[in-house]
Amino acid sequence: MSNRTRIGIIGGGLMGREVASALSRWFVLENFPVHAELTAVCDLAEKQREWFRRIPSVKLLTADYHELLASPDVDVVYVAVPHNMHETIYLDVLKAGKDLLAEKPFGIDLKAARAIADAAKSSGRFVRCSSEFPFLPGAQRAYQIAREGKLGKVLEIHSGFHHSSDLDPTKPANWKRQVKTCGEIGVMGDLGMHAVHVPFRLGWNPKRVYAQLQKIYHERPDGKGGMAACDTWDNAMLHTEVEIDGSEVPVRFEMKRLAPSETNTWFIEILGTDGGVKFSTKEPKTLWTFQRGKEQLWQKTDLGFNGPFPTITGGIFEPGFPDCFLQMWAAYIAERAGKLDGRFGCVTPEEAVRSHELFEAALKSQETKSSVTL
């Protein structure tokens, strides 16, 4: 495999630009074996496309994603479009013989996710799904502590993602607020992959779920002087059970668009009889660890900047969203080149399908007001 990887983006909106940002500072990665660069961008909107003109390596700007897929100057395609278009475009990427970094939720529903995962397998292409927060140093340490079994008997796990911009009822509706474009699973599709990535990677797969789903605002301004119906679930709490060392352990997954005071908070908390660990992006360099001794104490450690892939940034500096996004891309490119070397990898197609199985069971639980076995 060449040590140069050329990336094309389909969907140059919020996340497409974040990818351009990450790839544009690839040189900060130290001793990284592969050079990645952005060569092509597709978006339906001219204004979105024009923004990418500032990036010298971009040679193709197009409104037709088939043109991008036909380009010999693209090896990997990142797709960040509304959820109703995931399946068609992801399948076309694979048919064109390109590798894929898909955005979550990896299809609008379980059926779409299974079709994409099947195509990924039969095509032999390298396919992963986006979920960047686990690449922060605090999340990595929480994962390692849990993996090393240092917590004694695990008592409970709490993993989630909160934001609050939807508290404002005057915020205009967009495609993420409507079932036809976001999917029946609503906020679970928006935020759920972030919540399940670490627990799933630890092998903690829910066997049963009881879901509490809420629709809070049923309409919002449509941006044209009228009102638009908003029919997706806004907040979701999934009370689940997983098996750890032969015992059933409760895991609560929380995904909320209306969580007072939270701007974009990813968190995980794992408690055991001998120890515990918690990390939240509210304190981006801080790890809390619990130890049971003669006295029981929570200890606070400043972790600094250390992500799985070293960069030029000083070890005492604080990491943020663009940093974990770059680390996730480094993990994708390294794994594709066979150079992940035991480090934490991006969400696999199997994990993405499993997340949809959980979310579909959650919809059933909400409908029947009962727990559902997976």
Ligand SMILES: NC(=O)c1ccc[n+]([C@@H]2O[C@H](COP(=O)([O-])OP(=O)(O)OC[C@H]3O[C@@H](n4cnc5c(N)ncnc54)[C@H](O)[C@@H]3O)[C@@H](O)[C@H]2O)c1
């Ligand atoms: N990983 C994360 O943290 C994160 C955060 C937000 C969104 N997302 C995901 O990213 C995806 C996109 O979300 P977003 O917030 O960037 O949306 P967005 O609305 O900001 O951008 C989507 C872009 O896709 C373009 N588009 C739509 N149809 C297209 C087509 N057929 N061909 C080419 N371009 C097309 C639109 O013009 C728009 O510019 C979704 O799957 C979403 O769940 C991920």
